[in-house]
Amino acid sequence: MNNYETIIGLEVHAQLATVTKMFCGCRAVFGAPPNTVTCPICQGMPGSLPVINRRAVEFGIMTALALGCGINAHNRFARKHYYYPDMPKNYQISQYEEPLAEHGRLVVDTGPGPREIGIQRVHLEEDVGKLLHEGALETAQSSSVDYNRAGVPLMEIVSKPDLRSPDEAAAYLKALRAIVVFLRVCDGNMEEGSLRCDANISLRPRGQAEYGTKVEIKNMNSFRNVRDALEHEIKRQTRALATGERIVQETRLWDPDRMVTVSMRSKEFAHDYRYFPEPDLPPLDVQPAWVDEVRARLPELPEARRARFQSAYGLSAYEADLLVQGRGLADYFETAAKAAGKPKSVANWVLNELLRELPGDDDRALEACPISPANLAGLIGLIDDGTISGKIAKDVFEKMYRSGDTAQAIVSREGLTQVADEGALGAAVDRVLAEHAKVVEDYRAGKKAALGFLVGQVMKATQGKANPALANRLLIEKLPKV
């Protein structure tokens, strides 16, 4: 424990998963050839004007409500000015003095107990384009610009400086990501930049009320990067303070290869953004009725759902946690659990088998899953009523996943119905005992493991269709007593 307290605040930018861009009708898609998803508006051509994407505002309201923010009935857009070739107008339409929402909170738990992290504000803005340099930036002979991303809606979520450690910062970011992914307002992909995080970090002597000089850190595109960059920055600032060096207010970039932060620009060179209210857009009035309407459509959030899965379905915290990693997965589980009436087995099948086939946080993959929740319930029903064994069921699951057929169809087609007829199975048991006299001898001699082998042989003889419990019982009955 050193003598300094760490103060961290995060600014998170989430790209909104709207169909169209923030202020024009261009589709907000990725991977298209450069400058093919653009129009006069998102290229900032003379005379073009922005029009607010209502869906993006709704996404902002949803997130703000999930974070317990107050929605400002009267909010407005503002222009933020700085020159950079990836920004078509050389100003970004953002929000400044009157953001969409303010004063929320997010509870994070890193072990010692839950802590409430304040949310300062949630506001909407537009993304910029991308520069492509010929070679390294410093020596590039030419640069090209792609405006496909320009104008894609962004939501900025600013925390209060309430985070006290890199772990807590990462936990906050994870919880925030879970919320936006659950709300389906952002795909949450940090590597691809759909979710970006900047941090403000400062140190102060323990017990001191005022904050120390803060440093802004950019370019952290994974949870790991966030933790590593902040760890590094704490060490750097601690060392500086210990040697009496002054911390400079500046922006630093995280270099994940060298695992260091590097100074990018100091305060003297900070931009004067010259914010002023965007005159091309009237103030955005968010009527309480609209907020209520959005609130009514708000899905159950991961935290609440996790708790309900434990109390209503008797799942462990671990199981519930895994099942709420995505809204699609949670929905899948719940639909199947209701259909099967056996939540615990459904959870086992989903966690052990389904997640082997597809990523649990991929809602689209779940949507397209060849085994519908009803069909999974059908499979579990066949096990319960003894039609197939658990072992056969795993094969059937595989086949269902490949073909999209129901369990019943596969079982009938392939004749997989379990042999639970004592007479039929008794004959098979007799055959196995006769063929494995040596093993029977071992069993008599006290080698208990021999029974397992014999059960396996019965299963093999019936192509796995034997009811394992019945096979077991018949073997014990027919084997010499020991």
Add this chain to the structure above:
Amino acid sequence: MAALAWLTAHELGARYRSGEATPTQAVTEYLGRIDALDPRLFAFLTVTREDALRRAAESDARFRAGTPRGPLDGVPIALKDVLCTRGIRTTCGSKILERFVPPYDATVVARLFAAGAILLGKLNMDEFAMGSSTEHSAFFTTRNPWDLARVPGGSSGGAAAVVAAGLAPLSLGTDTGGSIRQPAAFSGVLGMKPTYGRVSRYGLIAFASSLDQVGPFARDAEDAALLLGTIAGPDPMDSTAIDVPVPDYRAALGQGIEGLRLGVPAEYFIEGVDPEVEQAVRTAIATLEKLGARTVPVSLPHTEYGLAAYYVIAPAEASSNLARYDGVKYGLRVPGARDVIDMYSKTRAAGFGTEVKRRVMLGTYVLSAGYYDAYYGQAQKVRTLVRRDFDAAFAQVDLIVAPTTPGVAFKMGEKEDPIQMYLNDIFTIPANLAGLPGVSIPGGFTQAGLPIGLQLIAPAFDEATLLRATHAYQTVTDWHTRKPPFHE
């Protein structure tokens, strides 16, 4: 057969419908006049000859088939070069956009084309609409048809001059601080700035977004009514275009002004107003009274602060709107730059004229950290006070009547001091700050034969009353039918 050029649009339409004339005849005649006279007037930056003849032929066919699109079908029009025209270069009077060809039409242009109007060309203006004389055009100065040594006013100088000189029956300009009404006054034509939000700004190259508005130039109220009716109304592409129903302006023209209450603001009849201007305006007021209007003295006490507030707000917005002209995407790019900052600097240094640079610097300064509240914040407060002045006045009156400008058209090169130039707009700026509609109509001539503008200002969205009063005035006066000596 120089018979068509001086007809109004509605007269021209009547001839088309009766078969006495065709759009091609009119367009051909206008193109001939442009060829003959524009070398002395310097109003056109671009003449769209082939496009005009093609559209005229199409319009001819519609009239032959008995399916014209409406009253503006086949009517020639010219546009201030601040309005984007697809496939036709749009310079905004600036070197930086000298070769800019927009891939889209401004909403007003699209509406004109949909109504069958025929574009003759694009008109000179002060660069980025910043000026009162067209002397700040990067290309040349347009001349006043009443005296070629004088300016036509600005920034929509070309748009005023062509209507005055009979080179087009109609034109569109834009008005940010008086840029339609002041050149209309100087050039002796009707020029109207509609209510802010009445006409879409989509495709209007922005100078000051909270003030800019597109409006018509015409010779009489009926033409202005037709043109405004065609371009007005909400637009999904412009969130500041307000969804207020557009009345049939033409239908209301003949209702007279019996009982109309006219406010005469003391602050617009002050020292410094040319006595000949004041005399003409007072005479015009007397004429309106004879038509049944009643005059009421009103006060707009914050008028004198309007100019100062305007010269904070407009440059602030301009500094932002003009940031996009950086050489990256379109327009001028000066080659040979060391890096991107150098490219910006060289491009903007070469591409912008002095007045534009002055306003960009002014605007950048007033928005800077530490100065914002003292300048921009304060100016917005003044703007609110100016608006309240009008609200109070319109509680008592239906229209306000005043001079459009303190003086008449000045000589080229006469106003070298920017402040002297800015003072031209002192009576037009308040309507922009308050977002109100205003019109300047010919209200007399000086001894020297220069036109004098009479300004009428109405409450928001009451352009109909402006046009009705204009029409009533024009039925008993003939200032608007006089032709400048220049034309023959």
